[in-house]
Amino acid sequence: xxxxxxxxxxxxxxxxxxxxxxxxxxxxxxxxxxxxxxxxxxxxxxxxxxxxxxxxxxxxxxxxxxxxxxxxxxxxxxxxxxxxxxxxxxxxxxxxxxxxxxxxxxxxxxxxxxxxxxxxxxxxxxxxxxxxxxxxxxxxxxxxxxxxxxxxxxxxxxxxxxx
Amino acid sequence: xxxxxxxxxxxxxxxxxxxxxxxxxxxxxxxxxxxxxxxxxxxxxxxxxxxxxxxxxxxxxxxxxxxxxxxxxxxxxxxxxxxxxxxxxxxxxxxxxxxxxxxxxxxxxxxxxxxxxxxxxxxxxxxxxxxxxxxxxxxxxxxxxxxxxxxxxxxxxxxxxxxxxxxxxxxxxxxxxxxxxxxxxxxxxxxxxxxxxxxxxxxxxxxxxxxxxxxxxxxxxxxxxxxxxxxxxxxxxxxxxxxxxxxxxxxxxxxxxxxxxxxxxxxxxxxxxxxxxxxxxxxxxxxxxxxxxxxxxxxxxxxxxxxxxxxxxxxxxxxxxxxxxxxxxxxxxxxxxxxxxxxxxxxxxxxxxxxxxxxxxxxxxxxxxxxxxxxxxxxxxxxxxxxxxxxxxxxxxxxxxxxxxxxxxxxxxxxxxxxxxxxxxxxxxxxxxxxxxxxxxxxxxxxxxxxxxxxxxxxxxxxxxxxxxxxxxxxxxxxxxxxxxxxxxxxxxxxxxxxxxxxxxxxxxxxxxxxxxxxxxxxxxxxxxxxxxxxxxxxxxxxxxxxxxxxxxxxxxxxxxxxxxxxxxxxxxxxxxxxxxxxxxxxxxxxxxxxxxxxxxxxxxxxxxxxxxxxxxxxxxxxxxxxxxxxxxxxxxxxxxxxxxxxxxxxxxxxxxxxxxxxxxxxxxxxxxxxxxxxxxxxxxxxxxxxxxxxxxxxxxxxxxxxxxxxxxxxxxxxxxxxxxxxxxxxxxxxxxxxxxxxxxxxxxxxxxxxxxxxxxxxxxxxxxxxxxxxxxxxxxxxxxxxxx
Numbered sequence: 015x016x017x018x019x020x021x022x023x024x025x026x027x028x029x030x031x032x033x034x035x036x037x038x039x040x041x042x043x044x045x046x047x048x049x050x051x052x053x054x055x056x057x058x059x060x061x062x063x064x065x066x067x068x069x070x071x072x073x074x075x076x077x078x079x080x081x082x083x084x085x086x087x088x089x090x091x092x093x094x095x096x097x098x099x100x101x102x103x104x105x106x107x108x109x110x111x112x113x114x115x116x117x118x119x120x121x122x123x124x125x126x127x128x129x130x131x132x133x134x135x136x137x138x139x140x141x142x143x144x145x146x147x148x149x150x151x152x153x154x155x156x157x158x159x160x161x162x163x164x165x166x167x168x169x170x171x172x173x174x175x176x177x
Numbered sequence: 178x179x180x181x182x183x184x185x186x187x188x189x190x191x192x193x194x195x196x197x198x199x200x201x202x203x204x205x206x207x208x209x210x211x212x213x214x215x216x217x218x219x220x221x222x223x224x225x226x227x228x229x230x231x232x233x234x235x236x237x238x239x240x241x242x243x244x245x246x247x248x249x250x251x252x253x254x255x256x257x258x259x260x261x262x263x264x265x266x267x268x269x270x271x272x273x274x275x276x277x278x279x280x281x282x283x284x285x286x287x288x289x290x291x292x293x294x295x296x297x298x299x300x301x302x303x304x305x306x307x308x309x310x311x312x313x314x315x316x317x318x319x320x321x322x323x324x325x326x327x328x329x330x331x332x333x334x335x336x337x338x339x340x341x342x343x344x345x346x347x348x349x350x351x352x353x354x355x356x357x358x359x360x361x362x363x364x365x366x367x368x369x370x371x372x373x374x375x376x377x378x379x380x381x382x383x384x385x386x387x388x389x390x391x392x393x394x395x396x397x398x399x400x401x402x403x404x405x406x407x408x409x410x411x412x413x414x415x416x417x418x419x420x421x422x423x424x425x426x427x428x429x430x431x432x433x434x435x436x437x438x439x440x441x442x443x444x445x446x447x448x449x450x451x452x453x454x455x456x457x458x459x460x461x462x463x464x465x466x467x468x469x470x471x472x473x474x475x476x477x478x479x480x481x482x483x484x485x486x487x488x489x490x491x492x493x494x495x496x497x498x499x500x501x502x503x504x505x506x507x508x509x510x511x512x513x514x515x516x517x518x519x520x521x522x523x524x525x526x527x528x529x530x531x532x533x534x535x536x537x538x539x540x541x542x543x544x545x546x547x548x549x550x551x552x553x554x555x556x557x558x559x560x561x562x563x564x565x566x567x568x569x570x571x572x573x574x575x576x577x578x579x580x581x582x583x584x585x586x587x588x589x590x591x592x593x594x595x596x597x598x599x600x601x602x603x604x605x606x607x608x609x610x611x612x613x614x615x616x617x618x619x620x621x622x623x624x625x626x627x628x629x630x631x632x633x634x635x636x637x638x639x640x641x642x643x644x645x646x647x648x649x650x651x652x653x654x655x656x657x658x659x660x661x662x663x664x665x666x667x668x669x670x671x672x673x674x675x676x677x678x679x680x681x682x683x684x685x686x687x688x689x690x691x692x693x694x695x696x697x698x699x700x701x702x703x704x705x706x707x708x709x710x711x712x713x714x715x716x717x718x719x720x721x722x723x724x725x726x727x728x729x730x731x732x733x734x735x736x737x738x739x740x741x742x743x744x745x746x747x748x749x750x751x752x753x754x755x756x757x758x759x760x761x762x763x764x765x766x767x768x769x770x771x772x773x774x775x776x777x778x779x780x781x782x783x784x785x786x787x788x789x790x791x792x793x794x795x796x797x798x799x800x801x802x803x804x805x806x807x808x809x810x811x812x813x814x815x816x817x818x819x820x821x822x823x824x825x826x827x828x829x830x831x832x833x834x835x836x837x838x839x840x841x842x843x844x845x846x847x848x849x850x851x852x853x854x855x856x857x858x859x860x861x862x863x864x865x866x867x868x869x870x871x872x873x874x875x876x877x878x879x880x881x882x883x884x885x886x887x888x889x890x891x892x893x894x895x896x897x898x899x900x901x902x903x904x905x906x907x908x909x910x911x912x913x914x915x916x917x918x919x920x921x922x923x924x925x926x927x928x929x930x931x932x933x934x935x936x937x938x939x940x941x942x943x944x945x946x947x948x949x950x951x952x953x954x955x956x957x958x959x960x961x962x963x964x965x966x
Contacts, residue, residue: 119865
């Protein structure tokens with residue numbers, strides 16, 4: 015399906031690097047990231063926009079990549095879970111907090127939650143419990159009952175505030 | 178000072194890769210593989226009268242279209258009956274692709290293989306299957322009435338009828354001062370992991386090997402079945418389990434049709450082929466569970482002591498019975514709970530329906546049994562005007578009564594004997610944790626404010642660590658790394674961490690030096706699987722035994738090198754040394770070098786093991802009789818019977834009678850799975866179990882319409898809870914060791930889910946004064962119940 019005349023060139027920035035691909039109009043952003051760009055950290059749980067496992071940041075805001083066509087993000091900046099570690103590979107505060115607080119079990123929904131938490135902390139450095147619930151309340155996890163995910167986000171705020 | 182890892186809140190080894198997006202789930206590899214897609218039945222019950230693929234042949238990138246007629250040899254026969262049982266008189270399993278008849282919406286009829294999934298689905302939707310609809314049998318009432326049959330050669334839709342009895346229940350009830358009868362029901366639900374199923378197969382023609390990656394709970398099970406069906410030697414089939422995005426039971430079924438079709442077609446085409454289940458497919462083709470109807474008769478005395486209990490129940494096994502009657506056997510044998518029974522008779526009938534096949538979902542028949550027993554106890558308390566906690570206390574098995582023998586047969590074919598426990602201790606803890614004694618005042622105060630509060634309590638016993646066995650291989654490499662392999666699989670439980678903790682303690686090494694592999698038949702070919710809260714007990718003990726053997730060998734080799742007696746040596750921080758003299762020691766890495774006599778050195782350290790390195794006894798062979806080269810060992814743990822964990826949950830709820838909504842005000846869990854390897858991970862298991870329990874009590878149900886269409890086959894309609902719908906449980910542990918295994922541990926994986934429906938039903942009933950006999954309960958249903966009462 016690549017290289018056909020009806021394909022479209024998509025040029026975007028992913029985790030700070032310039033990327034491009036030729037894709038059909040119906041190619042989902044989730045498939046572009048996973049299969050064309052081989053960034054498989056973004057997971058697909060339902061392909062109908064309910065579970066949020068596929069959440070990425072597009073121009074800084076959380077987006078369901080399974081409900082977004084790749085051609086729609088032409089020219090955008092996309093952040094995926096692979097972009098959350100520091101330049102030297104050191105885990106970021108949200109990633110460290112999830113590990114420290116056992117905020118993940120199978121790890122399949124985790125990338126979506128990590129990006130939601132990253133977005134929340136970018137907007138609110140000391141989020142209240144209500145803000146955390148509001149920010150994370152649209153993604154599904156089947157393993158944790160969310161208890162340690164919420165703890166992880168509280169802890170991430172502390173870690174992010176450390177010098 | 179020795180570090181002990183067992184019992185510590187060790188951060189998970191798995192998380193480093195998972196929080197980076199570096200996990201390797203099924204669909205994270207095989208980007209260039211061909212994609213399979215399936216045409217599935219839109220009918221619950223129909224004859225296939227024709228399949229027209231003509232329009233699909235023009236689709237770009239199409240590679241092949243396959244129906245039952247294309248399947249060779251064993252692949253054309255029904256899939257294996259996984260768990261036969263003498264009482265399963267009418268077992269039925271499905272064909273990999275439907276043969277002339279479909280028995281549920283979602284049954285696979287045609288497989289399409291194309292260059293990618295988009296194109297495979299393009300082709301699939303152009304295939305026209307003609308059906309002649311047959312009357313569908315949907316729900317237990319229709320199955321029992323048997324006006325129509327799912328399988329025309331299965332009379333009454335009955336797959337199996339089984340009875341087990343302890344004492345003489347009918348006589349005991351006849352002689353009892355009080356008798357009650359109850360009709361109770363639990364509806365259908367499903368595991369619904371966030372990652373669906375998936376299979377990726379590669380046939381290596383040059384080596385004659387088939388490599389299968391599958392999102393499964395049993396890689397060895399898949400390997401045996403696929404090798405057998407495809408007529409390949411076992412040793413030519415490797416099954417690797419990638420990171421698995423949740424299983425919760427449904428992925429223990431094997432081989433699913435796709436798990437054998439994809440490897441077959443990969444070999445046929447000589448190309449990598451991958452199939453990844455989408456969410457709709459998961460709803461209509463991954464297995465379901467739970468639906469049962471129960472009729473209870475109970476006789477009891479003035480104190481509420483149960484004198485006799487008779488339970489007849491009907492179990493919906495769906496369209497086929499690959500898992501036999503394990504689920505209703507679990508219900509029947511776990512229903513007695515933590516209570517003393519002298520006279521108990523249980524009879525179940527397993528019935529076919531034209532719905533997705535039923536196999537275990539976390540809890541596996543126990544939530545239903547617990548609901549029935551706990552509702553019965555609550556009704557006894559109500560009839561006598563006694564406290565619900567008081568009636569439970571009067572029936573609990575006492576700590577001095579263990580081992581407690583029910584003289585029945587458990588799901589593993591072994592005797593139903595509780596090994597250890599302290600149930601009164603659990604009851605005292607849960608009453609404290611929820612604030613049972615002060616609740617009446619709290620309830621009255623809330624009532625005066627117009628709030629309807631209720632409290633509920635539910636108790637369970639869970640048979641865990643079922644056999645037959647698991648094994649492990651522990652290998653100290655010459656670089657000091659400890660490589661551990663066990664055959665069962667992982668779906669998020671943290672096995673890489675907890676097994677590393679066990680091995681680190683046994684060997685005296687840092688947990689960071691232990692590397693655990695699970696579910697890879699190349700590394701460990703003998704295993705059973707991860708289900709029934711068995712992994713920690715089975716593989717935990719197997720890795721401990723294998724590590725003990727490695728330690729003994731290390732001490733023996735080090736004793737020679739240090740010119741000391743093995744019994745005078747210990748291992749700390751990866752160094753074998755003389756007790757009390759840490760300076761007189763040798764690292765395990767060097768012991769590993771010495772364990773393997775060498776002709777050829779491969780490093781400076783390895784020179785010590787070569788033939789001219791040191792004088793040796795000329796009359797002793799370099800590898801003496803009975804010894805083996807390498808600092809490694811393999812061992813197995815196989816228990817005589819299961820070990821029984823227990824727990825109690827209590828909840829305070831607030832019901833809004835105008836809306837029928839239930840708010841969980843407080844939720845308390847006390848849990849006894851013996852000594853905790855990693856308390857943080859056990860608490861995580863409880864959190865997740867309670868979440869699925871609450872979901873199953875208040876939100877989730879699999880809703881079939883009369884025609885057998887699954888009416889809520891998406892996350893928009895099937896109400897999996899978000900963060901806002903779930904309580905934060907308070908948890909307390911009790912640790913009663915099991916006498917049955919070396920580590921004294923019991924399983925914890927399923928516990929959280931088991932008593933939730935029973936507990937919430939009791940709390941809602943207490944809040945509103947209306948009997949809660951069926952779960953789940955939705956707001957409209959609760960509102961209607963309140964209106965009609």
